[in-house]
Amino acid sequence: MNIKSIKKDIAIIGAGIIGCAVARELSRYKKTVVVVEKEVDVGWGTTKANSGIIHAGYSDKVGTARLNLSHSGNILFRKYAQELDIPIKNVGSLVNALDKSQIGVLEELLNIGKGNGIGSIEIIFNNENIKKIEPNISDKVCAALYAKEACIVSPYEAAIALYENASENSIKFLFDSEVSDIIYNKSANLFYIKTPHANVEASFIINCAGVFSDKIAMMIGDDSFSINPAKGEYLVFDTETYGFVNKINFSIPVGETKGVLVAPTVDKNFIIGPSYEKVDGYDVSTTREGLKGIRQKAEKLFPNIPYNSAITSFAGLRAASNSNDFIIGPSHVNNKFINVAGIQSPGLTCAFSISKLVVNILKDLGIKLRNNNKFMPVRKRLMKFNKENYEKNRELFKKDNQYGEIVCRCEKVTEAEIVEEIRKGANTLDEIKFRTRAGMGRCQGGYCTLKVMKILARELDVAFEEITKAGKKSYMVKEKIS
Ligand SMILES: Cc1cc2nc3c(=O)[nH]c(=O)nc-3n(C[C@H](O)[C@H](O)[C@H](O)COP(=O)(O)OP(=O)(O)OC[C@H]3O[C@@H](n4cnc5c(N)ncnc54)[C@H](O)[C@@H]3O)c2cc1C
Known part of the structure; x- marks a missing residue:
């Protein structure tokens, strides 16, 4: 070679x-x-496997780099998300106390947050007031720490x-x-x-x-x-549940974790999780026990979680030192x-x-860093089929009639978007999935996988059997029968 x-x-x-x-x-x-x-x-x-939250910066121990870099990180993320066209939504977060004995924890977090420079942070008392901003929250939630600067993004x-x-x-x-x-x-x-x-x-x-x-x-x-990796498992819910949860909702932090959360995603799903389990090696499997554990904790915050709309699960590994x-x-x-x-x-x-x-x-360290005068700060996402604005889609269709060909029905991804990503360098199903969301909807690729594979084979001019899920030897089909 x-x-x-x-x-x-x-x-x-x-x-x-x-x-x-x-x-x-x-x-x-x-x-x-x-x-x-x-x-x-x-x-x-x-x-690719986390909660997708840009935290406000109150949830780590005073004196740690994890805390010191978090609030400035939040400010920079919001600024650069505009420059780089990263989908971000400023929804705010709630840490929810289920009984009065937990209010002391909220006060501690409030002090940490204020000490770390967070401006918009307060404790909301009384279930009625919390329900005004989070209508489906449990009747048992008696106080919540509300940090308005927390955001959701697609990591x-x-x-x-x-x-x-x-x-x-x-x-x-x-x-x-x-x-x-x-x-x-x-x-x-x-x-x-x-x-x-x-x-x-x-x-x-x-x-x-x-x-x-x-x-x-x-x-x-x-x-x-x-x-020492620690696994966190999640359940993902379909976009039809959009509006079930408005804010990033945490339970009271326990031990090493920020607590189980129930939160919207920037793509209009919602997630519950993560679990916390120390693992040996690279284990990103999801398990019945792990998912049962997060369900029990999430139900304490939201008793009516619509489980019939759960579409998939995933797990990520915390790189805990x-x-x-x-x-x-x-x-x-x-x-x-x-x-x-x-x-x-x-x-x-x-x-x-x-x-x-x-x-x-x-x-x-003494390395000389001279400015790159040609640095271009701005990046734009590709134009996407718009699920809400069909007039806009008519304009797209006029430019390229492949915008009229829906390949992924659940996420409304058109052939034009897939072809454009292939032209930009995507070679595998997962590269297409993470760029366009084809395969991320309710049917989890049941309808579009074959169609995307055919487009990949056609555009890359390779045999259908050579298409992989994620490169290397992750072939989707073993051999051609006829
Ligand atoms: C369950 C969970 C929930 C989380 N939620 C949040 C959250 O809501 N908000 C938040 O701020 N943070 C959150 N985090 C933390 C956040 O996800 C991580 O801090 C972040 O993703 C770490 O990014 P990274 O680039 O360091 O690691 P990674 O994304 O793991 O990147 C490391 C890269 O190195 C590559 N690599 C490894 N070995 C080699 C090698 N030998 N040769 C070449 N390449 C190699 C890997 O393939 C990988 O692409 C969460 C983490 C977990 C696990």
């Missing part, structure tokens, strides 16, 4: 929300950067937006490139990073490998931290290797504040 050689100033390992945000931030400067990712797309680690669309904008600004992404070894050459002052299709040389490494960041650090002999805090800084083994590890919740919220911190760390 032909192994390429790539030489850049900085290599980022991992294209989750953190690696992508760091890449985009670095594209403001005149440095050559490569992002090395083991999957065939961005955001397929923990980034994988955020990663895609950052990837598209960083690429436009000359950052190189290497996909399907699992890092298997790193060697440091002291005399050349260079890291040699081994991947299956390319050898990458870089002066600096930024380790953004999520639950695998301890394994990556170990490759240079840094054993200063470990990642042994210190239980983010680990962001140069490694003690080699200060040109920067760990951005232990990025569990609220890592999504902190993506932009972390990316700015990483740039400051590089500056402190």
Whole structure:
């Protein structure tokens, strides 16, 4: 096999929300950067499997990086979501007390929030007042901490937006490139990073490998931290339930977690979860017991959850470090290797504040960062079929009649959108799914999977049997019968 050689100033390992945000931030400067990712797309680690909340910034321990970076992260996320056309909705969050003994916890969180600079945060007393903003909440909820700045976003669309904008600004992404070894050459002052299709040389490494960041650090002999993954399971409800829940609703936090939540998604579904279970290895399975546990907790907040509208379940892995805090800084083994590890919740919220911190760390190390005058901050999503405005669709249809061909009936995704994403680089079913939502609706791809596969085969000019779900060997069909 032909192994390429790539030489850049900085290599980022991992294209989750953190690696992508760091890449985009670095594209403001005149440095050559490569992002090395083991999957065939961005955001397929923990980034695609979380609650999708941009927290206001009150729910972590005082003195932690998790708290310190969260409120500034919230402000930056809301700003950059506009610039990058990331779907975001400012719905606000409630932490709900089920009896008076829990009000003390709300007061503690209120103080943390105010200390962290949150302006719009208050405790609402009395079930009647809470029902005014959350009509289906349990009669037993007696007080709630209301933080107006909390938002919901699509986390994988955020990663895609950052990837598209960083690429436009000359950052190189290497996909399907699992890092298997790193060697440091002291005399050349260079890291040699081994991947299956390319050898990458870089002066600096930024380790953004999520639950695998301890394994990556170990490759240079840094054993200063470990990642102990904790699984969180969710149930997702159909968009027909839109309006059942308005705000991000948490129960009172317990132990390591922010509590079980019942929250809308930016795509008009709602979710309940997550569970909390320490796991060995990469376990993202959902289980009867895990889902039963979250149901019991969610029902305490919302007794009438419409389970007949549950359409799917998923699980994500928290990259919890042994210190239980983010680990962001140069490694003690080699200060040109920067760990951005232990990025569990609220890592999504902190993506932009972390990316700015990483740039400051590089500056402190003496790396000269001159402005890239060609930096383009704005990125636009593709035009989408509009479920509410059929007049707009008529205009789209006039431009391209493939906007008249609905491929995914549940999410109303047209052939034009799928073809456009393939032209932009999508090769697999999952890349199409995360970009267009084809297959994410009530029937979970029962109707559109074959249609999307046929479009992929036609546009990529490959055999139908070569289409994969997520690259590598994830073929959808085994062989052609006739
Ligand atoms: C259940 C749950 C709920 C959460 N809810 C929220 C929330 O509502 N709000 C919030 O702010 N945060 C939340 N979080 C936290 C948030 O999801 C994470 O902090 C964030 O996604 C971490 O992003 P990341 O880029 O560090 O990791 P990842 O998304 O896991 O990215 C790491 C990347 O590194 C790649 N990689 C790993 N090893 C290698 C290798 N050897 N070679 C090449 N590439 C490699 C992986 O494939 C992956 O793409 C939640 C987390 C969980 C688990």
